[in-house]
Amino acid sequence: MPDARTRRLVDAYTRLTRDSxxxxxxxxxxxxxxxxxxxxVRGRRAIGRIxxxxxxxxxxxxxxxQVxxxxxxxxxxxxxxxFVRACGDxxxxRGATHLRHGPGGVVLHRDYWDAAEELYAQLPLLGVLMRALRRRLATPQPA
Known part of the structure; x- marks a missing residue:
């Protein structure tokens, strides 16, 4: 069960716009x-730039x-x-975040997500190469 600090953060993320x-x-x-x-990066301003x-x-x-x-x-x-790509797709x-709260707010925000699977593989040309590489490196599964 998330505490009040975490619930406020979740609410801010789910309602996030440029204005908010x-x-x-x-x-x-x-x-x-x-x-x-x-x-x-370090610092609220640097995080804001991201x-x-x-x-x-x-x-x-x-x-x-989700959780x-x-x-x-x-x-x-x-x-x-x-998000929507320029072509309309x-x-x-998908990812996960580890947060650490301190007296002045969140002091650590660490995002974990697989750029290769979640981003690169969805790009037209690079995606074809990534999927082929993944198939080649995958452990064979019994039939």
């Missing part, structure tokens, strides 16, 4: 650390949180990021 970004960032400590497959870039590059991004749990100052979320990235 300051409200989300207010839940983070000024010196919070954020890491995902492409970024490793989300601003998301809104610049993706059409209609929105988070759907939220917390114990003490630690929290864990599983989520999907839904709707895509989603």
């Amino acid at each position: 970004l300051p409200a989300l960032l207010a839940l983070y400590d000024e010196t919070a650390a954020f890491k995902d497959p492409f970024n490793d 989300f601003e870039q998301m809104f610049d590059e993706l059409v209609d991004p929105r988070f759907v949180v 939220a749990a917390s114990e003490g100052d630690e929290a864990f979320l599983t989520w999907e990021l839904h 709707v895509l989603k990235i």
Whole structure:
């Protein structure tokens, strides 16, 4: 069961828009650390730039949180990021987040998601190569 701090964060993520970004960032400590497959930054302003870039590059991004749990100052979320590509295709990235709360808000935000499976494999040309490589490297399964 998520605590009140985690529920506020989940609510902010599920309602996240460019206009509501300051409200989300207010839940983070000024010196919070954020890491995902492409970024490793410190500070509320740097975290804000990551989300601003998301809104610049993706059409209609929105988070759907499936599971939220917390114990003490630690929290864990599983989520999907839904967005639309320029060609109109709707895509989603599945991931998980580890959070650590501190007195000034979230002090650690670590996202775990597989860029190869969730993003690269969905791109037309690169996706074909990624799927072929995955088939070649996969352990054979008995018939």
